[in-house]
Amino acid sequence: MGLRERKKERTRAELQRHALRLFRDHGYAATTVDDIAAAAEVSRSTFFRYFPTKEDVVLFDDVDPVMEGVAAELPAGTPLLEAVRLIVRGGFGSLDDEARALEEVRMELARSVPEIAAILRERNSFGVEQIAGMVSRGIGRPTDDPEVLLFAGVVVGARYAALARIHAGAASSYIDELDAMLSRLVAGIPLADEPIRAPRPDPARSRA
Amino acid sequence: MGLRERKKERTRAELQRHALRLFRDHGYAATTVDDIAAAAEVSRSTFFRYFPTKEDVVLFDDVDPVMEGVAAELPAGTPLLEAVRLIVRGGFGSLDDEARALEEVRMELARSVPEIAAILRERNSFGVEQIAGMVSRGIGRPTDDPEVLLFAGVVVGARYAALARIHAGAASSYIDELDAMLSRLVAGIPLADEPIRAPRPDPARSRA
DNA sequence: AATTCTTTTGACACTCAGTACCACTTGAGG
DNA sequence: CCTCAAGTGGTACTGAGTGTCAAAAGAATT
Numbered sequence: 001m002g003l004r005e006r007k008k009e010r011t012r013a014e015l016q017r018h019a020l021r022l023f024r025d026h027g028y029a030a031t032t033v034d035d036i037a038a039a040a041e042v043s044r045s046t047f048f049r050y051f052p053t054k055e056d057v058v059l060f061d062d063v064d065p066v067m068e069g070v071a072a073e074l075p076a077g078t079p080l081l082e083a084v085r086l087i088v089r090g091g092f093g094s095l096d097d098e099a100r101a102l103e104e105v106r107m108e109l110a111r112s113v114p115e116i117a118a119i120l121r122e123r124n125s126f127g128v129e130q131i132a133g134m135v136s137r138g139i140g141r142p143t144d145d146p147e148v149l150l151f152a153g154v155v156v157g158a159r160y161a162a163l164a165r166i167h168a169g170a171a172s173s174y175i176d177e178l179d180a181m182l183s184r185l186v187a188g189i190p191l192a193d194e195p196i197r198a199p200r201p202d203p204a205r206s207r208a
Numbered sequence: 209m210g211l212r213e214r215k216k217e218r219t220r221a222e223l224q225r226h227a228l229r230l231f232r233d234h235g236y237a238a239t240t241v242d243d244i245a246a247a248a249e250v251s252r253s254t255f256f257r258y259f260p261t262k263e264d265v266v267l268f269d270d271v272d273p274v275m276e277g278v279a280a281e282l283p284a285g286t287p288l289l290e291a292v293r294l295i296v297r298g299g300f301g302s303l304d305d306e307a308r309a310l311e312e313v314r315m316e317l318a319r320s321v322p323e324i325a326a327i328l329r330e331r332n333s334f335g336v337e338q339i340a341g342m343v344s345r346g347i348g349r350p351t352d353d354p355e356v357l358l359f360a361g362v363v364v365g366a367r368y369a370a371l372a373r374i375h376a377g378a379a380s381s382y383i384d385e386l387d388a389m390l391s392r393l394v395a396g397i398p399l400a401d402e403p404i405r406a407p408r409p410d411p412a413r414s415r416a
Numbered sequence: 417a418a419t420t421c422t423t424t425t426g427a428c429a430c431t432c433a434g435t436a437c438c439a440c441t442t443g444a445g446g
Numbered sequence: 447c448c449t450c451a452a453g454t455g456g457t458a459c460t461g462a463g464t465g466t467c468a469a470a471a472g473a474a475t476t
Contacts, residue, residue: 002444048434054434078403153368161361189396194287196286215424257424
């Protein structure tokens with residue numbers, strides 16, 4: 001690998017490192033792209049050459065490709081939901097220390113900085129379409145099959161649940177929490193048949 | 209209701225009407241706030257007094273409070289998942305013509321303009337926390353209960369699945385599609401036990 | 417009807433994200 | 447070396463969004 005490539009890699013890592021640090025210390029909105037560029041000792045132009053938007057510096061992530069690798073090595077016949085669990089666990093499990101640390105910082109940010117939580121919720125790793133694509137390949141059905149999409153939606157929902165749990169301060173490890181959520185799903189949708197109780201006389205009706 | 213109030217209401221409606229029209233005709237990004245303000249014959253400042261951001265002019269929505277009303281009138285003992293279905297259906301069903309038309313335009317926009325699709329996916333109506341709150345009230349468990357959050361996540365996931373289906377052009381009515389997704393969920397998570405097939409030798413490995 | 421009070425409004429100036437362009441530097445390879 | 451392409455920094459621009467302020471207009475009171 002040439003000097004050029006190494007330099008590029010180093011610059012991107014520096015930009016991301018400083019960006020995450022600044023976001024953590026001063027907040028997302030209060031940190032300008034200029035600040036990040038200055039901290040990494042490059043120009044504003046260079047920042048945008050590496051990351052198309054300010055958001056992307058948070059989103060850049062290394063687990064996706066790993067998960068695809070894990071998926072490719074699962075034995076045929078594994079039940080789909082179980083497969084998803086294994087892929088997720090495997091994907092996060094096989095990160096090297098640095099990548100894992102980055103992932104930790106990112107989740108810490110998601111917990112403490114609301115803007116970043118929103119960004120991650122929306123764009124990080126897996127959206128419905130992405131998972132639907134994997135499922136589609138895994139069981140040989142079209143990506144726009146309603147059941148495929150619904151399954152994908154449920155998985156994404158489990159992820160949101162895990163993030164919400166962390167956001168509420170009721171859990172700390174994103175990976176473990178997501179795994180727990182997926183495990184629960186194996187037993188079906190929780191509370192689906194739970195009877196609702198009589199509505200209270202409306203404690204404080206307000207528009208959120 | 210005073211004259212003042214009526215004028216205010218009319219201005220907001222005008223702004224939203226023109227904004228949606230311009231978005232539909234020229235795209236979201238290509239339409240500036242100045243364009244919208246000019247079309248509605250008010251100043252830029254005025255636009256921002258009515259809608260804090262450009263996004264909000266799309267998001268402004270009237271179904272939420274209606275759904276809360278429907279929720280309050282369900283008989284005690286209704287199974288939770290069924291209750292959610294009824295609330296959703298009831299909420300959309302009881303819109304007056306104008307509100308329903310607006311909802312249609314909004315969904316049409318979501319289908320044709322990707323930026324708006326993203327915005328709606330992220331911020332419209334119900335997030336996990338919101339649904340978890342409703343569930344929490346409905347069955348009397350804390351909002352950060354993992355099962356409550358997971359259930360809420362699953363419902364949100366069903367919604368994403370419906371949106372994805374529309375986005376793919378495989379469905380046209382958002383309301384019907386969401387209702388269909390929720391109905392499917394009553395029978396459990398589809399495909400959960402579907403065995404995956406042997407992985408293909410990887411057709412085109414690429415980073416999305 | 418005139419006056420006072422409150423809210424709306426338009427105008428201006430500002431910051432910051434994001435884009436486009438161009439001139440300059442530097443690594444790669446003959 | 448010397449050339450070429452890639453990467454970099456600077457400059458100038460558009461548009462979103464914020465803050466301020468003085469003028470205008472509705473509402474309320476006398």
